[in-house]
Amino acid sequence: xxxxxxxxxxxxxxxxxxxxxxxxxxxxxxxxxxxxxxxxxxxxxxxxxxxxxxxxxxxxxxxxxxxxxxxxxxxxxxxxxxxxxxxxxxxxxxxxxxxxxxxxxxxxxxxxxxxxxxxxxxxxxxxxxxxxxxxxxxxxxxxxxxxxxxxxxxxxxxxxxxxxxxxxxxxxxxxxxxxxxxxxxxxxxxxxxxxxxxxxxxxxxxxxxxxxxxxxxxxxxxxxxxxxxxxxxxxxxxxxxxxxxxxxxxxxxxxxxxxxxxxxxxxxxxxxxxxxxxxxxxxxxxxxxxxxxxxxxxxxxxxxxxxxxxxxxxxxxxxxxxxxxxxxxxxxxxxxxxxxxxxxxxxxxxxxxxxxxxxxxxxxxxxxxxxxxxxxxxxxxxxxxxxxxxxxxxxxxxxxxxxxxxxxxxxxxxxxxxxxxxxxxxx
Amino acid sequence: xxxxxxxxxxxxxxxxxxxxxxxxxxxxxxxxxxxxxxxxxxxxxxxxxxxxxxxxxxxxxxxxxxxxxxxxxxxxxxxxxxxxxxxxxxxxxxxxxxxxxxxxxxxxxxxxxxxxxxxxxxxxxxxxxxxxxxxxxxxxxxxxxxxxxxxxxxxxxxxxxxxxxxxxxxxxxxxxxxxxxxxxxxxxxxxxxxxxxxxxxxxxxxxxxxxxxxxxxxxxxxxxxxxxxxxxxxxxxxxxxxxxxxxxxxxxxxxxxxxxxxxxxxxxxxxxxxxxxxxxxxxxxxxxxxxxxxxxxxxxxxxxxxxxxxxxxxxxxxxxxxxxxxxxxxxxxxxxxxxxxxxxxxxxxxxxxxxxxx
Numbered sequence: 001x002x003x004x005x006x007x008x009x010x011x012x013x014x015x016x017x018x019x020x021x022x023x024x025x026x027x028x029x030x031x032x033x034x035x036x037x038x039x040x041x042x043x044x045x046x047x048x049x050x051x052x053x054x055x056x057x058x059x060x061x062x063x064x065x066x067x068x069x070x071x072x073x074x075x076x077x078x079x080x081x082x083x084x085x086x087x088x089x090x091x092x093x094x095x096x097x098x099x100x101x102x103x104x105x106x107x108x109x110x111x112x113x114x115x116x117x118x119x120x121x122x123x124x125x126x127x128x129x130x131x132x133x134x135x136x137x138x139x140x141x142x143x144x145x146x147x148x149x150x151x152x153x154x155x156x157x158x159x160x161x162x163x164x165x166x167x168x169x170x171x172x173x174x175x176x177x178x179x180x181x182x183x184x185x186x187x188x189x190x191x192x193x194x195x196x197x198x199x200x201x202x203x204x205x206x207x208x209x210x211x212x213x214x215x216x217x218x219x220x221x222x223x224x225x226x227x228x229x230x231x232x233x234x235x236x237x238x239x240x241x242x243x244x245x246x247x248x249x250x251x252x253x254x255x256x257x258x259x260x261x262x263x264x265x266x267x268x269x270x271x272x273x274x275x276x277x278x279x280x281x282x283x284x285x286x287x288x289x290x291x292x293x294x295x296x297x298x299x300x301x302x303x304x305x306x307x308x309x310x311x312x313x314x315x316x317x318x319x320x321x322x323x324x325x326x327x328x329x330x331x332x333x334x335x336x337x338x339x340x341x342x343x344x345x346x347x348x349x350x351x352x353x354x355x356x357x358x359x360x361x362x363x364x365x366x367x368x369x370x371x372x373x374x375x376x377x378x379x380x381x382x383x384x385x386x387x388x389x390x391x392x393x394x395x396x397x398x399x400x401x402x403x404x405x406x407x408x409x410x411x412x413x414x415x416x417x418x419x420x421x422x423x424x425x426x427x
Numbered sequence: 428x429x430x431x432x433x434x435x436x437x438x439x440x441x442x443x444x445x446x447x448x449x450x451x452x453x454x455x456x457x458x459x460x461x462x463x464x465x466x467x468x469x470x471x472x473x474x475x476x477x478x479x480x481x482x483x484x485x486x487x488x489x490x491x492x493x494x495x496x497x498x499x500x501x502x503x504x505x506x507x508x509x510x511x512x513x514x515x516x517x518x519x520x521x522x523x524x525x526x527x528x529x530x531x532x533x534x535x536x537x538x539x540x541x542x543x544x545x546x547x548x549x550x551x552x553x554x555x556x557x558x559x560x561x562x563x564x565x566x567x568x569x570x571x572x573x574x575x576x577x578x579x580x581x582x583x584x585x586x587x588x589x590x591x592x593x594x595x596x597x598x599x600x601x602x603x604x605x606x607x608x609x610x611x612x613x614x615x616x617x618x619x620x621x622x623x624x625x626x627x628x629x630x631x632x633x634x635x636x637x638x639x640x641x642x643x644x645x646x647x648x649x650x651x652x653x654x655x656x657x658x659x660x661x662x663x664x665x666x667x668x669x670x671x672x673x674x675x676x677x678x679x680x681x682x683x684x685x686x687x688x689x690x691x692x693x694x695x696x697x698x699x700x701x702x703x704x705x706x707x708x709x710x711x712x713x714x715x716x717x718x719x720x721x722x723x724x725x726x727x728x729x730x731x732x733x734x735x736x737x738x739x740x741x742x743x744x745x746x747x748x749x750x751x752x753x754x755x756x757x758x759x760x761x762x763x764x765x766x767x768x769x770x771x772x773x774x775x776x777x778x779x780x781x782x783x784x785x
Contacts, residue, residue: 030741032740032741032742032745033742033745033746037742041742070734070741071734071741072730072734072741072742072744072745074745076690077683077685077686077687077690077691078482078683078691079726081477081478081683082477082478082727085473085474085477085478086474086478088473089473089474100587101589101687101690104587104589104591104685104687105683105684105685108591108604108605108684108685109605109684111605112605112606124587125586173576173689174588174687174689174690175587175588175589175687178586178587178588179586179587181586182586199576201576201689202689202690202693299740412586419591419593420593420594420604421594
């Protein structure tokens, strides 16, 4: 009996880890547990649901079915490495780790293994320089773009002059939160605003002292680079000290429904950036009918249409388009990671294509090239309306100040290239 | 039958003093060594190295370090994560400041620097003990993490605050950086673990180990019979931190390659190593190995069984893991405070008497 059970288990294991079938393997390094689960869950749901939709509607991409391999990282880098190692052997085509910490781990590993990484609006900003980071893509926008977009928005609000204003940056004390500081410092020199930095330690539940400082110093604006539970606490603390919510702007990882709903009506007027428009796209109805009603929903299906769900779906769309592009370039359906990289580098997202996919205007138009892995870098500003519980877009997509960001990207990527003895060039 | 002392005669003091007095243990030890050095390096792949072996070897070094302090000398410490961070950052600063010096020397020096820092934070142990000392070491944990986050000199002023291990070679083979072969990663950790374990074994058997244990068992009595508490406690902190520093340096340079201090060396790391020695067995080197292996393999095993075989949702398995580890810690604290090592010891006792128990 016992040997039988063991044999059955061994057999099940052999089947599960058996030879890779001819399909497109997309790992999903998700986190549905821990202090960052509130953000990780809807993103992962959207990411998986879109691939499931492609499987149900089109039979995959270019006739090849997509197989999603989910692996729970808990936003923890060690688990992330384990997930990467366990999924790469299955023929993973593209990684989307949704964590700046894990991205920093994976950049050298994936480059050595020649598997592309897509870090959409997070990760290492200077990866926008595709000549140094051949295998890393961070289109459609990165953190430095976000910092510049936020400042451009504030410039717009203040008639083009921020001289003498004060801006406080509340940031997650990690690689993620520290990324925008360099750009904000450059922008502060350029526009004459005063920048103060307030670090919040992981996981971010404790920020009383930071907000007391804000209360004392009364900055004109507060920018926030937060994620997970930190966002909810910050919005609540801002409400507690009576900070005017319309002067409090989060980045695009600090602007989802779950970040503001815990504070209730007090969160009304809180602003955040967004890199994808959230409206009722036709593709969402298709997902509901073809994926959710068929019982294939990722997670519990309750996140449909939320900010991060739509962003996850957007990320999946960009990956699917890159794979389709790769199939077109190389003329084979069963593509390899190296081919997908070529597809990503030749990717072109147009308004017409987004409309065709049932998500008209979800993001800006952009195209990728070997020199530029960063995309358009645009973001919009949205505001929370607590009474209707919706994010209302205030602006169209705002362009960042490339004159500030490009030299910073060039400098940082050159330093990375020198440290790792990389000769910049195209593959 | 196999496992017994009967007939295993010693004719010299050297033979009588050897590490493994029972022949079967010696054979087992050498067999393990042969497999670890001669077989695994040829079979290992990226997954096994990064998911199981390298973390196990590194955590085993950390567990040996903490076990010397807590298990042998009785000084409770919650600063392991902070001391690992000292090792990692010392190694990083040395690697970037002296790129021509061998990484082996850097790792040992990182251990030395951590030993100095550990001894400094061990000073309060002369006045306070038990829970109060735990709180003092907790302060070390938070202070060190804060320091490495705050002072940009430690991470060479990089924009992200991360430290990245540059590529370094030992005898022409890369041991750090992305192009490291899994066997090289495994072997360098294995060599360090073997040396650390040998040093620890011999220290705990000798005078210094006996003074630690005397302090642990009853510090006043120890002082009366002539043990110098200052020397005993500070050496325990220094030796323990030396091992923990080496594990931190390997953790950063060989295993992860890029580290963010709050994430990699936070308080949860201190607890993880503490759980290893609690589950493995306080005051036992074998316990350090067993605890490290258990807590490294358990999450991976649960994931393989739960997600890959049974097809459960990943979040359910991750939550189960927390439940199981929590339950195991309670179980061990209540039922077997001496941990896996005690179970092994009892099994050995039984084996020695088998098949004629009395």
